[in-house]
Amino acid sequence: MSYQFDFLALLPYWREFALGVWLTLELSAIATVLGFVFGTLCAIGRSGGSPAVKWAIAAYVEVIRNTPLLVQIFLVYFGIATLGVHLSANFAAVAALVVNVTAYTCEIVRAGIESIHKAQLEAAECLGLSRAQTYWHVILRPAVERVYPALTSQYVLLMLASSITSQISAEELTAVANRIQSDTFRSFETYIVVGVLYILLSMVVRIGFGLFGLLVFVRRRKLGTSL
Amino acid sequence: MSAVVRLSDVHKRFGAVTVLNGVSFEVGRGEVAAVIGQSGSGKSTALRCIDALERIEQGTIEVCGHAVHDPKLDRRALRCDVGIVFQSYNLFPHLTAEQNIMLAPTCVKSLSKADARTLARDVLARVGLAEKADHYPEQLSGGQQQRVAIARSLAMQPKLMLFDEVTSALDPQLTGEVLKVMEDLARGGMTMILVTHEMSFARKVASKIIYMHKGTVWETGPGAIIDAPQTLELRKFVGGEM
Amino acid sequence: MPTFTLVHLEYLSWAALWTIGLSVIAFIGGGILGFGVAMARIAPSRVLRTAAMVYIQLVQGTPLLILLFLIYFGVAILGFNQVPAILAASLGLTIYASGFLAEIWRGCIQSVPKTQWEAAECLALTRWQRMTRVILPQAIRIATPPTVGFMVQIVKNTSLASVVGFIELAQAGKIINTSIYEPFTIFVIVAIFYFLICFPLSTWSRSLERKLNVSGR
Ligand SMILES: Nc1ncnc2c1ncn2[C@@H]1O[C@H](COP(=O)(O)OP(=O)(O)OP(=O)(O)O)[C@@H](O)[C@H]1O
Numbered sequence: 113m114s115y116q117f118d119f120l121a122l123l124p125y126w127r128e129f130a131l132g133v134w135l136t137l138e139l140s141a142i143a144t145v146l147g148f149v150f151g152t153l154c155a156i157g158r159s160g161g162s163p164a165v166k167w168a169i170a171a172y173v174e175v176i177r178n179t180p181l182l183v184q185i186f187l188v189y190f191g192i193a194t195l196g197v198h199l200s201a202n203f204a205a206v207a208a209l210v211v212n213v214t215a216y217t218c219e220i221v222r223a224g225i226e227s228i229h230k231a232q233l234e235a236a237e238c239l240g241l242s243r244a245q246t247y248w249h250v251i252l253r254p255a256v257e258r259v260y261p262a263l264t265s266q267y268v269l270l271m272l273a274s275s276i277t278s279q280i281s282a283e284e285l286t287a288v289a290n291r292i293q294s295d296t297f298r299s300f301e302t303y304i305v306v307g308v309l310y311i312l313l314s315m316v317v318r319i320g321f322g323l324f325g326l327l328v329f330v331r332r333r334k335l336g337t338s339l
Numbered sequence: 340m341s342a343v344v345r346l347s348d349v350h351k352r353f354g355a356v357t358v359l360n361g362v363s364f365e366v367g368r369g370e371v372a373a374v375i376g377q378s379g380s381g382k383s384t385a386l387r388c389i390d391a392l393e394r395i396e397q398g399t400i401e402v403c404g405h406a407v408h409d410p411k412l413d414r415r416a417l418r419c420d421v422g423i424v425f426q427s428y429n430l431f432p433h434l435t436a437e438q439n440i441m442l443a444p445t446c447v448k449s450l451s452k453a454d455a456r457t458l459a460r461d462v463l464a465r466v467g468l469a470e471k472a473d474h475y476p477e478q479l480s481g482g483q484q485q486r487v488a489i490a491r492s493l494a495m496q497p498k499l500m501l502f503d504e505v506t507s508a509l510d511p512q513l514t515g516e517v518l519k520v521m522e523d524l525a526r527g528g529m530t531m532i533l534v535t536h537e538m539s540f541a542r543k544v545a546s547k548i549i550y551m552h553k554g555t556v557w558e559t560g561p562g563a564i565i566d567a568p569q570t571l572e573l574r575k576f577v578g579g580e581m
Numbered sequence: 582m583p584t585f586t587l588v589h590l591e592y593l594s595w596a597a598l599w600t601i602g603l604s605v606i607a608f609i610g611g612g613i614l615g616f617g618v619a620m621a622r623i624a625p626s627r628v629l630r631t632a633a634m635v636y637i638q639l640v641q642g643t644p645l646l647i648l649l650f651l652i653y654f655g656v657a658i659l660g661f662n663q664v665p666a667i668l669a670a671s672l673g674l675t676i677y678a679s680g681f682l683a684e685i686w687r688g689c690i691q692s693v694p695k696t697q698w699e700a701a702e703c704l705a706l707t708r709w710q711r712m713t714r715v716i717l718p719q720a721i722r723i724a725t726p727p728t729v730g731f732m733v734q735i736v737k738n739t740s741l742a743s744v745v746g747f748i749e750l751a752q753a754g755k756i757i758n759t760s761i762y763e764p765f766t767i768f769v770i771v772a773i774f775y776f777l778i779c780f781p782l783s784t785w786s787r788s789l790e791r792k793l794n795v796s797g798r
């Protein structure tokens with residue numbers, strides 16, 4: 113083996129790498145926030161909607177969870193283009209990621225909702241709370257608190273999976289890497305650097321979620337329990 | 340004496356099983372009624388019907404002027420007048436004692452946070468837990484949790500309190516502290532219906548005993564009937580209890 | 582203008598077989614490697630445990646796409662000029678699967694109550710006997726539903742093998758698309774193929790989980 117590693121050749125590209133990291137964070141942050149909101153709404157519909165709504169959400173979740181993200185991205189990008197609407201690659205990327213992560217969020221939050229004991233709902237009812245108030249104070253908040261670790265893992269996976277959007281040339285870290293390696297012919301080194309960047313990113317995202325959790329879930333902070 | 344609660348000929352079925360088979364009784368203002376009877380005789384079900392947690396098939400229930408049997412019942416208004424406490428506390432685990440108590444007054448009665456907090460401190464003091472306001476349920480003993488649950492109901496300033504075997508899950512030491520709170524309430528003039536297995540407590544506090552058997556009110560009368568039962572069933576029940 | 586025909590469907594069917602084949606390879610390879618890593622993860626030796634933990638963190642923290650690129654270019658560096666696509670794809674997916682399966686299985690093994698370990702120890706079983714006779718039989722029951730669930734992830738992720746030139750469903754779809762440009766039709770059909778492979782696995786995993794919950798642990 114006579115391969116000479118040359119990481120220095122990548123040094124001039126540090127700006128591009130940094131930009132790639134930023135774009136990936138941006139992309140996954142938008143998808144996470146939207147996915148959480150839509151996913152939670154779906155979970156509510158899934159556990160308390162009319163039969164038709166329940167069925168539709170269940171079908172959507174099954175379809176998404178049993179097909180690859182890559183194909184979903186292609187469908188959103190090319191599919192919508194054939195309908196005559198032109199989407200930018202980045203918009204299509206966000207849209208596909210949101211469609212994807214909404215389904216997973218729905219399943220996770222639904223599990224949380226179902227773990228809330230029926231007696232809790234009865235207690236809220238006896239106190240005169242309305243359905244909406246019960247949902248907000250007694251179901252959703254503790255449910256999300258309970259499944260927060262699972263949500264965190266899912267959103268870290270989403271951040272990593274956002275690399276797949278490079279396949280439609282959306283602007284993010286992997287797409288940046290693909291460009292740099294074809295510029296420099298230092299493919300192996302490029303992907304090592306990018307791999308390390310993703311590992312760091314996933315740590316940062318994890319820590320970020322941990323801190324956010326402590327901020328939002330006061331009880332965890334006070335008791336140091338994880339339920 | 341005006342009746343706060345009036346049940347007449349109440350029937351309740353679960354599927355093929357008739358659990359309440361023509362239950363009738365009245366509880367007047369300031370009265371404390373103790374419902375006793377064997378397991379499965381329908382005590383909890385009767386209590387749940389009074390708070391509209393179960394829909395009845397036949398008969399009428401009137402509670403604080405609300406026609407509970409009416410499908411058009413305003414449940415929210417009913418729940419503002421009636422407090423209920425269960426055997427299993429059912430505190431909200433993600434909220435502190437104080438927040439548990441503040442929730443309904445702010446949500447249902449639109450009290451300001453500050454007023455609700457004052458109210459919470461007040462009712463917590465009444466159940467002897469003023470210093471536990473910032474504790475989460477899991478940091479409290481069973482007896483303390485149950486007293487917070489009682490305080491949570493009291494914060495809605497109900498005209499009627501229902502208690503369903505609130506001490507059954509507690510060991511004797513903790514039972515005492517909860518019973519004391521209930522006794523104080525009774526002495527303060529609160530109208531109460533309590534399902535209990537504590538015969539001595541029932542005799543001491545209750546102005547009326549309602550003995551239920553097989554889904555009906557089998558025998559009713561003042562506390563003295565425990566000592567001098569008229570029916571064979573109550574005699575057996577009381578004998579077995581003590 | 583050519584359109585989607587039976588020929589294309591046949592081509593996709595063949596590609597589906599490759600998807601399944603690659604999934605099986607990745608599952609077996611990932612299972613063997615992952616079992617080793619799981620064992621290392623709970624080994625008495627601190628060094629082994631740390632090494633296994635680092636391995637899992639690295640694999641789980643890197644996108645599969647990057648892992649595949651690394652292998653593709655890394656193997657080339659080792660002196661093989663033309664890397665067979667199947668080799669690069671199998672290796673990448675094996676490593677990916679091992680990182681996740683190791684963590685799933687570690688969790689299942691550790692969810693067997695500690696008292697079971699102690700009971701086995703009191704019977705004077707060796708560490709290996711304790712593991713194979715007492716702990717694993719219980720852990721396997723717990724591990725089956727999430728393992729079957731993870732197979733779905735493997736199948737879906739074989740779609741990324743296209744980046745190293747392996748022709749499976751997604752890549753076959755892309756190839757057909759370059760000739761007839763009907764992306765919506767093609768990828769809907771590709772998605773249906775994936776769904777037909779994955780949905781039974783998902784359903785199976787769920788029913789296993791229900792049974793486990795009913796029987797108690
Ligand atoms: N939701 C329900 N569905 C079906 N059957 C029920 C339901 N709730 C109660 N029952 C049945 O109704 C009967 C009376 O129950 P209830 O809980 O009112 O008895 P109880 O007098 O409170 O007994 P205990 O002293 O054990 O609490 C029981 O046979 C019970 O199995």
Ligand SMILES: [Mg+2]
Pocket residue numbers: 382383384503504
């Ligand atoms: Mg009962």
